[in-house]
Amino acid sequence: xxxxxxxxxxxxxxxxxxxxxxxxxxxxxxxxxxxxxxxxxxxxxxxxxxxxxxxxxxxxxxxxxxxxxxxxxxxxxxxxxxxxxxxxxxxxxxxxxxxxxxxxxxxxxxxxxxxxxxxxxxxxxxxxxxxxxxxxxxxxxxxxxxxxxxxxxxxxxxxxxxxxxxxxxxxxxxxxxxxxxxxxxxxxxxxxxxxxxxxxxxxxxxxxxxxxxxxxxxxxxxxxxxxxxxxxxxxxxxxxxxxxxxxxxxxxxxxxxxxxxxxxxxxxxxxxxxxxxxxxxxxxxxxxxxxxxxxxxxxxxxxxxxxxxxxxxxxxxxxxxxxxxxxxxxxxxxxxxxxxxxxxxxxxxxxxxxxxxxxxxxxxxxxxxxxxxxxxxxxxxxxxxxxxxxxxxxxxxxxxxxxxxxxxxxxxxxxxxxxxxxxxxxxxxxxxxxxxxxxxxxxxxxxxxxx
Ligand SMILES: Cc1ncc(COP(=O)(O)O)c(C=O)c1O
Numbered sequence: 001x002x003x004x005x006x007x008x009x010x011x012x013x014x015x016x017x018x019x020x021x022x023x024x025x026x027x028x029x030x031x032x033x034x035x036x037x038x039x040x041x042x043x044x045x046x047x048x049x050x051x052x053x054x055x056x057x058x059x060x061x062x063x064x065x066x067x068x069x070x071x072x073x074x075x076x077x078x079x080x081x082x083x084x085x086x087x088x089x090x091x092x093x094x095x096x097x098x099x100x101x102x103x104x105x106x107x108x109x110x111x112x113x114x115x116x117x118x119x120x121x122x123x124x125x126x127x128x129x130x131x132x133x134x135x136x137x138x139x140x141x142x143x144x145x146x147x148x149x150x151x152x153x154x155x156x157x158x159x160x161x162x163x164x165x166x167x168x169x170x171x172x173x174x175x176x177x178x179x180x181x182x183x184x185x186x187x188x189x190x191x192x193x194x195x196x197x198x199x200x201x202x203x204x205x206x207x208x209x210x211x212x213x214x215x216x217x218x219x220x221x222x223x224x225x226x227x228x229x230x231x232x233x234x235x236x237x238x239x240x241x242x243x244x245x246x247x248x249x250x251x252x253x254x255x256x257x258x259x260x261x262x263x264x265x266x267x268x269x270x271x272x273x274x275x276x277x278x279x280x281x282x283x284x285x286x287x288x289x290x291x292x293x294x295x296x297x298x299x300x301x302x303x304x305x306x307x308x309x310x311x312x313x314x315x316x317x318x319x320x321x322x323x324x325x326x327x328x329x330x331x332x333x334x335x336x337x338x339x340x341x342x343x344x345x346x347x348x349x350x351x352x353x354x355x356x357x358x359x360x361x362x363x364x365x366x367x368x369x370x371x372x373x374x375x376x377x378x379x380x381x382x383x384x385x386x387x388x389x390x391x392x393x394x395x396x397x398x399x400x401x402x403x404x405x406x407x408x409x410x411x412x413x414x415x416x417x418x419x420x421x422x423x424x425x426x427x428x429x430x431x432x433x434x435x436x437x438x439x440x441x442x443x444x445x446x447x448x449x450x451x
Contacts (some may be wrong), residue, residue, distance in 0.1 A: 001085060004245040007078035014065055018424045019344055020231070021061035021274040022280040024351065025232070027343060028318035030448050031305060038451075039315050047216055047224040052118065055232035063235060065117070072149055076105035077239065081247035082375070083381035090374040093394035095404040096253060099387075100244045100271060101377065106172070109335075109380065109412030111142035111227050114236035119146035122223045126228040129153040131215035131223040133183065133208030135263070136162050136334030136382065137169025138412055139227030155222075157183035157191075157211040160203035161430035162334040167418045183208040188226045190311040191193045202330050205264075205338045208299050210311035217313070225327035228264025229308065229319075230341050237270025239420050240409060245274055248407065255285060255407035257393050262289035262298060262356065262384035265342030267411040272354070273344075279353060289345065289356045290389035291335045292364075294327040297321065298349055298356035300439055301341070305449040308340055316447050317344040322434075323442030329432035331361050332420035333381040339442075357389055360431040364388045365424040368414070380412035381420050 020027060026102035041053045048056075055063060055226040065073070077427030084097040102110035114426060122130060130152055134140030140156040156178050163182035170180045174380035183203045184191035190210040194201055201207070209226070214222035226233060241258075248254060258275045272287040279285050291298055299318050304368070306321040307312035319341045322328075326339040341349075348354045370391070371377070379387055386408040397404040414421065421430045 002251070003083055003085060005081040005250045007243060007246060010073045010126070011246060012070060012073050012077050013239050013242040013412040014070070015062035016065060016235045017242055017274050017277065018058055018061055018063055018235055019276055020059050022277050023347065025347070027347060029155055029451065031315065031316035033307065033316055036449065037067065040098040044265065047213065048120055048225060049121045051121040051124065052232045056230060066120060069117045069120050073239070075313040076112060078086045078243045079104055081251070083251060084375055086374040087371055089393055090370055091394060093398050095394040095397045095406055097390055097394060098248065098251065098255070098407045099410045100240055100407070102240060102267065102409065103377070103380065103413035107138055107142035107145055108416065109138040109142065110237060110240060110270060111139045111337060112145060113239055113270070114227065114266065115142035115146035116149065117236050117360050118225050119150045119152055122149040123152060127221060127223045129155065129219065130225045131212040131222050132227070132275045133157045133205060133212045134227070135159050135205050137166050137173065137416070138335060138380070140180065140405045141172050142171060143178035143225055145175040147178065148176045153358070155215060156180045157185060157208040159183055159205060159208050159334060159337070160201065161330040165332070165334070165419055166416055172445055175397065175449060183211050185211060187211070188214045194414040204310065204327055206310035206324055209309035210313050213309060213313045214311070228266040229302055231344060233266050234269040234273070234342055234344055237266045238266065238273050240270035241272060241274030244271055244407065253405045257286045257288060257406045259288045259386045259389045259393070259406065259408040261382050261411060262338065262341070263382060263413070264338050264340070265345035265410050269342060269345050271409040276348065276353065278298040282402055288393070289354060290385040291356060292331055292333055292359050293358040293360045294331050294434055295322065295337050296358040296434060297339065297341045299358040300434065300436070302443055303346060303350045304446050306340060306446055315342045316449060320349065321341045322439055323445055325445055326442045331432060332417065332423070332429070333361065333385065336385065359388050360427055360433065361383055362424070362431050365429060367391045378414045379409065379410055380414045383411040386410065
């Protein structure tokens with residue numbers, strides 16, 4: 001009865017997998033917010049180093065991982081794959097459940113997989129400072145750590161509701177040398193304008209992104225870095241699924257269902273896209289993205305061109321969106337409070353290759369507790385959406401009298417989310433389901449794009 005399936009340092013993937021090579025249709029163009037025309041590399045150059053811009057538009061199937069990045073990956077990779085024997089027993093399922101654990105590093109999540117290459121390419125391009133946003137704080141922590149590896153200054157705009165809920169994340173980022181401000185902040189025009197209208201604004205990832213983009217656009221020494229959504233971020237995260245495929249083979253199983261929680265799409269795509277390669281080649285595997293009912297981008301959003309941020313500073317991409325002015329409820333899975341989604345994930349959802357499900361936070365925390373008490377690991381509230389989806393799929397299989405092999409990504413740990421667990425165990429966690437009317441109201445603001 002083997003529980004852990006482990007790879008050695010030499011089995012860390014040497015190349016990232018680029019899903020674009022296997023998609024039936026090319027990605028939709030990215031539109032300049034000022035001109036309304038497709039963006040070119042020179043439009044993105046003030047924000048990103050050229051190596052990342054090239055990855056953003058790359059079409060080759062595999063992109064080599066630089067030696068310097070592999071060396072740093074070896075500090076936390078390969079990550080373990082577990083067979084969840086005890087969870088299976090606890091929920092009484094006949095199905096087999098596996099999970100890949102990405103919380104085994106100081107950032108607490110998968111985000112370090114892209115923070116390291118982003119910091120590396122910025123350092124190579126001579127940039128000395130990074131401006132970025134963070135929701136729950138895991139991405140900011142990852143960027144702070146990666147920045148410290150390469151001697152980069154890091155400024156983090158942290159969504160205000162999380163800044164209040166998760167003070168230890170701020171302290172973690174500061175320990176690694178980053179400067180952290182609550183967003184909306186007084187440091188940018190965007191932040192000041194929002195605070196003028198609503199001094200108590202909780203903030204959102206959309207606002208924090210606007211602040212970080214504005215900061216980076218004004219300084220030649222500074223790049224902007226995003227922890228999710230963009231193609232190069234998705235690319236870097238595929239190390240998760242590439243390793244998981246090897247580990248599932250070691251275990252002697254191939255998954256019927258691959259699940260990841262979904263905020264901007266990076267950990268979901270990270271585990272699912274390498275399996276999509278098999279699906280595109282005819283294999284029968286379901287890919288399921290699990291999102292919060294309070295921010296139901298994939299299940300209730302529209303597939304349309306929209307801005308990635310609230311202040312309309314970012315390029316316009318075709319994606320599932322709840323509208324760039326959408327203000328999600330202050331739920332505890334802060335990393336899932338984003339109005340948009342990865343254009344690559346969105347396109348594959350739109351084309352029917354990927355499924356999406358939305359869950360309320362009390363049900364999600366219920367599954368998180370079941371998982372914690374059976375498997376021992378305390379999951380992040382975000383990752384708990386994937387746990388919940390796995391439990392539901394296992395129960396559904398039992399009801400249908402079938403046995404499935406289910407793989408999910410445990411994208412991070414919840415050691416710094418204990419206030420959320422405290423709210424849950426003391427009955428203070430409120431379920432928010434976003435109404436159709438609210439969604440329709442903010443969708444009225446979508447930019448007009450004519451191609
Ligand atoms: C642990 C964890 N999981 C998931 C997410 C959601 O991001 P993504 O959808 O890009 O994986 C976050 C974002 O902060 C996170 O911290």
